[in-house]
Amino acid sequence: MARVRTILHVDLDAFFVSCELLRRPELAGKPLVVAGGHESHPGQSRDPGRSVVAAASYEARSYGVRSALPLARSLALCPELVVLPVEIAEYARISELVFAIFAEYTPLVEPGSLDEAYLDLTGTESLNGGGEEAAREITARLDAELGLPCSVGVATTKTVAKVASDLRKPRGMVVVPPGEEAVFLAPLAVERLPGAGPKTTAKLRLLGIDTMGKLATAPTALLQATLGPNAEALQLRAGGVDPAPVKVPGIPKSVSREETYSQDLNSREDLEARLAVLSAGVGLRLRASSLIAQAVAIKMRFTNFETVTRRRQLPEPTFADQELQAAALELFAEAWTIGRAVRLLGVGAEGLSELRQMSLFERGGERGERLDLALDGLRGRFGGRAISRGTGSLEAPLDWNRDHLRRLTDS
Ligand SMILES: [Mg+2]
Known part of the structure; x- marks a missing residue:
């Protein structure tokens, strides 16, 4: 028999x-x-534009306001x-503090987003007590040290732990033995x-299947005919069987930033300024x-929703803002014609590999990279807004669209 695992799903x-x-x-x-x-x-006059809600307080939720709802609709409801x-850099900074606490309990941490993760605590009982004790301690520390409420599920599988963490939000803790x-x-x-x-x-x-119990006991052939080849795994998970391991993320395929504008941008100056900000991000x-x-790749979506992407190999691998920019x-100069209005702009870095610590300083003459590292250090100390390169930065009105939300699901 496989050994019984102890998995926490912590969700702020x-x-x-x-x-x-x-x-x-x-x-x-x-x-x-x-x-x-x-x-x-x-009481103020408000222009919700095309914004959607990235997160709602529980008081707002009692009016029917929730994540991904258009802001215009939310204001009508409440x-x-x-x-x-949205101050995503600030949330990312706080998220790092949250994950630093998780890392004290186990190296096996799989982030789901900025604010949720699976922790595999199997075999750490002598260090952390049982899963329930660790869950109580993590909850208390997030509250006391960071001022952040969370909900936790404790179970033997990821699926059950996630369902459990969601069941009694906010400040819920559910243990499934x-x-x-x-x-x-x-x-x-x-x-x-x-x-x-x-x-x-x-x-x-x-099909009349409205509970997980009915799903777990339904005829598998019927489910496969209706749902296709993934039906069996779904059925097993509904019955509490889920061997999926907690996976520590490796190197991502790409890192990207994109933004949707509440008013389309059509001047070269504005678009180039946003490309600089996105590249720096x-x-x-x-x-x-x-x-x-x-x-490096860029993505542009025009007013008619036509989307173009362009990609270019770099002469040498880099993480320097100026080279990315x-x-x-x-790429932008190739893909854009003067005056064409843009509603979405994105910059991505692809073909990623790990930077070995030493090579950073071995690679001579790369002032841009060293300067960026120095600036990052200052930003870390004084906040993201404090310092930017001398190119200036246009603060365009931004919307948070569903693409962002998919990556940064918050509940
Ligand atoms: Mg959450």
């Missing part, structure tokens, strides 16, 4: 909102969302809503099963992960 509650409340405690208890690029308050701009996985899942709605999307659950409901991310890139600007 309304993470972006919690981050904002750390510096805006006077807003605690108010219906509050993080969305778009501007702060606004009840005119008392306080809207704070070994052997009780199927019994725990059985009465829960199929919509709670991770990996069962709306199309899948709609098909299941047409990609560079910062590469350096933070000790990665170098061999290619130079390549992005060249």
Whole structure:
């Protein structure tokens, strides 16, 4: 028999909102969302543009406001809503503090997003006590040291741990003892099963399968006929069987930043300024992960939703803002015609490899890279806004669209 695992799924509650409340405690208890690029308050005239909600406080949720809902609709549901701009760099900074605490319990940490992770604590009982004890301690430390509330599920599989962490939000802790996985899942709605999307659950409901228990015991052939080849794995997971390991992420395929504008940009000056900011964001991310890139890509979506991408190999791998930016600007010059309005712009670094510590300083003459590292250090100390290269930076109004949300799901 395989050994019984101890897996935690830790999920911070309304993470972006919690981050904002750390510096805006006077807003605690108010219906509050993080969305778009501007702060606004009840009674002010507001222009929600195309923004969607990136995170909603539990007070806002009681009005029906939730992540991914258009801000315009959210304001209609709750005119008392306080809207704070998305400050993703700040949330990423706080996220690193959260993950530093996780790392004290186990090296086996699989991030799901900025604010959630699986921790495999199997075999660490002598260090951490059992899963439940570790969960209590992590919860207490996130609260005491960072001021952040979270919910935790403790189980023998990732699926069960994730379902458990979601069950009693906020500040929920649910422990599913070994052997009780199927019994725990059985009465829960199929919509709670991770990996069962709306199309899948709609098909299941047409078959009369509305709980995980019914899914676990349905005829497999019927499920395969309806859902296709993944049906069996889904069924097993609904019955509490999930051998998937907690995976520590390796080198990503690419690192990218993109933004959607509430008003399309059509001047070369504005677009180039945003490309510079996006390139710097990609560079910062590469350096933070000790990665170098061999290619740069840009993505542009025009007003008619036509999307073009362009890619270029770099003469030498780099993580320097200026080299990334130079390549992005060249690609832009090739792909853009004067006056054409752009609604989405993105910059990506591809062909990534790990930077060996030594090579950083062995590679002579690379002033740009060293300067960027020095600037990152200062940014870390004084905040991202404090310092930028002398090129200036245009603060264009941004929207947070579903592409962002998919990467940064927050609940
Ligand atoms: Mg969360």
